[in-house]
Amino acid sequence: MSDPSHPARHPSTTTIPRRGLLLGSAAAALAPAGAALAQPRPPAAPRGQCVLGFSQEFTVAHPLMPANEVDQAVWWNLFSPLWGLDPAGRFYPILAKAVPSLENGGISADGLDWRIELREGVRWHDGQPFTAEDVKFSLALIMNPNFRARGKDGYDRIESVTVEGPQVLRWRLRQPYAPLMSILSQFFIVPAHRLAGAEDPNNTPFHAAPIGTGPFKWAERRTGSHVMLTANRDYFGEGPYLERLVFRYVPDVNVMYTQFRTGELDYIGLLGIPANHYAEARTLRDRVIHVIPRGSVENLTLNLGHPVLREKVVRQALYLSLDTRAITGALYYGLPKEAVTFLPPENWAYNDALPRHEYDPARAARMLDEAGWKPGRDGIRVKDGLRLEFTNSTTTGTELRTQAQQLLAQSWAKIGIAMKIHNLPAAVLWGKFWAESQFDSLMTNTTYTIASDPNVLHRFGSHAIPKRAGYGSNVSQFENARVDELLARGVVLNGIEERRAIYREVQAIIREELPMLPIFQGMQIEGTKAGLMGFENNLHVLANSWNAARWYWA
Numbered sequence: 419m420s421d422p423s424h425p426a427r428h429p430s431t432t433t434i435p436r437r438g439l440l441l442g443s444a445a446a447a448l449a450p451a452g453a454a455l456a457q458p459r460p461p462a463a464p465r466g467q468c469v470l471g472f473s474q475e476f477t478v479a480h481p482l483m484p485a486n487e488v489d490q491a492v493w494w495n496l497f498s499p500l501w502g503l504d505p506a507g508r509f510y511p512i513l514a515k516a517v518p519s520l521e522n523g524g525i526s527a528d529g530l531d532w533r534i535e536l537r538e539g540v541r542w543h544d545g546q547p548f549t550a551e552d553v554k555f556s557l558a559l560i561m562n563p564n565f566r567a568r569g570k571d572g573y574d575r576i577e578s579v580t581v582e583g584p585q586v587l588r589w590r591l592r593q594p595y596a597p598l599m600s601i602l603s604q605f606f607i608v609p610a611h612r613l614a615g616a617e618d619p620n621n622t623p624f625h626a627a628p629i630g631t632g633p634f635k636w637a638e639r640r641t642g643s644h645v646m647l648t649a650n651r652d653y654f655g656e657g658p659y660l661e662r663l664v665f666r667y668v669p670d671v672n673v674m675y676t677q678f679r680t681g682e683l684d685y686i687g688l689l690g691i692p693a694n695h696y697a698e699a700r701t702l703r704d705r706v707i708h709v710i711p712r713g714s715v716e717n718l719t720l721n722l723g724h725p726v727l728r729e730k731v732v733r734q735a736l737y738l739s740l741d742t743r744a745i746t747g748a749l750y751y752g753l754p755k756e757a758v759t760f761l762p763p764e765n766w767a768y769n770d771a772l773p774r775h776e777y778d779p780a781r782a783a784r785m786l787d788e789a790g791w792k793p794g795r796d797g798i799r800v801k802d803g804l805r806l807e808f809t810n811s812t813t814t815g816t817e818l819r820t821q822a823q824q825l826l827a828q829s830w831a832k833i834g835i836a837m838k839i840h841n842l843p844a845a846v847l848w849g850k851f852w853a854e855s856q857f858d859s860l861m862t863n864t865t866y867t868i869a870s871d872p873n874v875l876h877r878f879g880s881h882a883i884p885k886r887a888g889y890g891s892n893v894s895q896f897e898n899a900r901v902d903e904l905l906a907r908g909v910v911l912n913g914i915e916e917r918r919a920i921y922r923e924v925q926a927i928i929r930e931e932l933p934m935l936p937i938f939q940g941m942q943i944e945g946t947k948a949g950l951m952g953f954e955n956n957l958h959v960l961a962n963s964w965n966a967a968r969w970y971w972a
Contacts, residue, residue: 457951458972460970463651464649464651464658464659464660465659465660465661466660466661466662466970466971467662467664468660468662468664468684468685468950468969469664469666469682469683469684469685470491470663470665470666470685470686470963471666471674471677471678471683471685471686472488472665472666472668472688473667473674473688473689473813473815474487474688474689474848475488475641475667475669475843476488476492476639476645476667477489477849479624479625479636479639480608481493481496481497481606481608481630482556482560482565482606482608483620484566484567484568486844487688487961488667488688488961490604490959490961491960491961491962491964492645492647493606493632494632494961495632495634495647495663495967496628496630496634496635497606497607497631497632498512498606498607498631499512499603499604499607500605500607501602501603503600503603503869503956503958504956505955507870513537513540513553513607514534514536515535515536515537516535518532518533529594529595529912530590531588531591532589532590533586533588534550534586535586536548536553536585536587538585539654540654541652542612543629543630543635543650544612546609550584551610552607552608552609553579553587553607554581554587554610555608555610555614556608557573557576558579559608559613560573561573561574561576564619564620566888568889569601569868570889571597571875571876571879571882571890572595572601572602572909573601575592575593575595575598576590576592577589577591577592578590594910596871596873596909596911596912597868597909600871601868601869601871603869604868604869604959606630607630607631608624609629609630612629631654632650632967633653633657633658633966634648634649634650634658634663634967642667643666644664644666644667645665646662647662647665648661648662649661657968658966658968659967659969659970660966660969660970660971666683669814669815669844670815670817671689671692671815671816672695672817673815674686675692675695675699678691678705678945679702684947685944685945685947685953686944686945687942687962687963688942688961689863690942690943690944691945692817692818693749693750693753693818696751696943697751699945704947704948705946705947705948706945706946706950707943707945708943708944708946708955709753710941710942710944710955711762711764711939711941711957712863712941713865713867714865714939714940715757715760715863715864715936715938715939715940716754716757716862716937716939716940717760717864717934717935717937718736718810718826718860718861718934718935718937719860719861719864720733720858720894721855721857721893721894722896722897722933723855723895724808724858724859725804726808727859729789730932731785731786731789732786732789734785734932735782735785735786735833736782736830736932736935737775738779738782739777739779739782739829739830740775740826740829741777742756742937742938743756744825745825745937745938746937746938748825749818749822749825750941753941753943754939754941755939755941756939757936757937757939758772758929759772759925759928760874760877760925760928761921761925762939762940765870765872766872766914766918767921767922769921769925769926771922772925775936783833783834786799786806786833789801791806791834793834798834798835799834799835806836807837808837809837809839809840809858810826810827810837810840810859810861811842811851811857811860812841812847813841814841814843814844819861820839822861822937823837824839827839837859840858852893853893854884855885855893855895864934865960869958869959870958872908873905873908873909874905875906876891877892878894878896878898878901878924878933879892879902879905880892880896881902883895883897894934898927898931901927901928904920904921904924905920905924908920908921950969950970950971950972951969951970951972952966952969
């Protein structure tokens with residue numbers, strides 16, 4: 419963050435409150451004896467390796483394409499953005515010499531003109547120099563209509579890009595766009611000299627052997643097993659201190675926990691340690707357990723294109739008869755906090771005035787009766803020949819989610835709603851099944867925002883339905899004219915209070931319309947081996963390997 423003292427003038431550089439960043443300072447409380455002593459210095463040269471366990475498989479090497487959290491876990495080590503967000507919500511420069519701001523002249527007073535000076539001496543992993551042309555190419559690639567970009571919001575506001583020298587470029591926006599600073603904190607630059615001129619930008623040799631400017635280089639990928647990276651000894655930043663990173667795919671979270679317990683894994687992330695193993699995990703010798711909130715929400719994502727789920731009263735009845743406390747208490751041992759919106763409480767635009775969730779299956783049944791959904795011979799409700807039934811999907815190998823699905827299916831069956839479980843491997847679920855809204859409903863842990871900004875155009879804007887537009891993340895196919903209007907206004911305003919009012923109203927509408935049913939704030943129980951230094955939770959990224967360049971063994 420360039421200057422957190424002027425949030426009203428530059429809302430995208432607002433410091434995110436650290437309230438709840440580490441629940442109960444669990445990491446410190448559970449650290450082994452002597453951890454408070456001065457840490458040993460990192461090694462003078464990279465040595466050793468770290469094996470990171472993830473329950474989803476790496477899928478996409480190109481950092482500008484749609485991907486999952488594990489992909490981003492790898493990207494942070496292969497590639498570099500212009501700047502990033504630290505755990506306290508401050509922007510810090512990476513490829514840029516400084517984070518542009520009104521105060522340092524990098525952004526004009528009207529917010530339209532941006533001037534970026536880049537670090538000198540940065541090289542791609544193949545030895546070629548990194549220049550402003552690479553940044554310009556990466557911006558153009560995202561806006562290429564033939565390229566399957568992860569998202570175009572913000573980038574589509576850039577009117578022109580001018581290279582003024584090898585390490586200097588400018589761009590001009592059509593109109594101010596407050597979330598752009600946060601969006602660019604996850605804009606990983608790709609090499610123009612490797613990708614320019616590709617006949618099909620979605621399918622190039624780069625996808626199998628990517629190169630970046632990051633602290634680690636691509637070494638190998640074994641499908642169904644792992645991705646290995648090796649130290650980039652010419653890295654321009656701090657580190658790397660490890661010789662190798664191995665991102666191991668372990669689809670069953672219980673097996674993954676066992677491998678962490680027995681020492682095969684040095685770090686266990688993403689879905690982390692299942693809550694039912696938390697008590698035991700705390701007793702493990704030479705392990706540090708981190709209980710951390712995330713910027714995500716465990717929820718049911720509903721496909722409003724489904725003939726049953728498109729009806730608002732059905733969604734309301736589902737939410738009224740969703741026993742969130744049974745899920746958080748019985749299955750997750752009371753560790754996560756219940757959620758009522760898509761933003762985490764740590765976000766500066768969080769609406770704390772929303773009504774708490776009410777569990778009232780009797781009222782839900784009455785609502786369905788009044789709406790014409792009458793029980794059939796088998797007890798499942800029917801209306802106009804349509805049965806009140808749908809499927810719910812999540813990734814295979816997630817035992818607690820499967821138990822939550824079973825609990826929901828039993829609960830909803832009591833009021834005449836049939837929910838069938840249809841789980842899939844992560845690589846399948848996060849492919850066309852998700853992107854083309856082929857599901858009825860999903861149980862996922864979703865991060866709705868990009869980094870620290872509450873803009874959710876890509877999640878709830880009607881223009882961002884990937885099944886129609888080819889980009890965006892509005893897989894619920896949610897459409898609401900008022901939300902579209904609010905989201906369009908929210909990204910061009912500069913005043914943080916005005917923006918806060920807008921996103922509070924958006925949350926209230928989403929809470930009423932329920933394209934997603936919030937269950938609890940994302941919470942992970944992650945583990946590291948004692949002696950692994952440098953690990954730090956960051957609410958503003960999707961995976962905590964974001965700073966693995968600074969990890970080392972004591």
